[in-house]
Amino acid sequence: MRLILARHGEIPTNVARTLDTSPPGPGLNSVGLAQARRLSRDLRPEDIQQVSSSAMTRACQTASIVADARGLSVVVRDGLHEISAGSLDLRSDEEAILAYREVTFAWATGDLGVVMPGSGTGHRVLARFDAAVELICWDGVDTALVVSHGAMIRTWVAARAIGGGFIRERTLPNTAYVILDGSMDGGWRMLAWDGLTTAD
Secondary structure, X not given: OEEEEEEOOOXXXXXXXXXXXXXXXXXXXHHXXXXXXXXXXXXXXXXXXXXXXXXXXXXXXXXXXXXXXXXXXXXXXXXXXXOOOHHHOOOOOHHHHHHHHXXXXXXXXXXXXXXXXXXXXHHHHHHHHHHHHHHHHHOOOOXXXXXXXXXXXXXXXXXXXXXXXXHHOOOXXXXXXXXXXXXXXXXXXXXXXXXXXXXX
């Protein structure tokens, strides 16, 4: 299966560089809405047969813009939401942001026992995203779009396809996307990250 993982459009707390991970969270700002429309245009060449989203408002809004243009409905799935920042949530200081990033980097490299302050370990985070992707695979579509969140996508792709070192050097801006090919049983191969193919 071809799996496209897209980050949602911009929200006010992205602009403020604030950790904002609790559902349902804020909706898209005007820039985010424009980004979602551009994402829909950019994905026109893809034969997307299913659009799934996390339940968070910003992801649902982004997914709906893409799905509506294709005459599809959005499947809201448990497990696709952002990685909880726990007691770091709604903080914008560098100490909190660095702590959040370092925990996700640890999970991406396989150290799943590291605890997010005030939350849990990487075992449950990866397991719930795995379960959501497994359901998409079971639906039997050839190409699926998932609209999720920056830290979640980066951590899961690193853990399941490319290794943790890669994401230390790469960002995933709002509405950027990663393309994978494979399955939960056979493993995943990354084809592109934010417009750059693996050949690049």
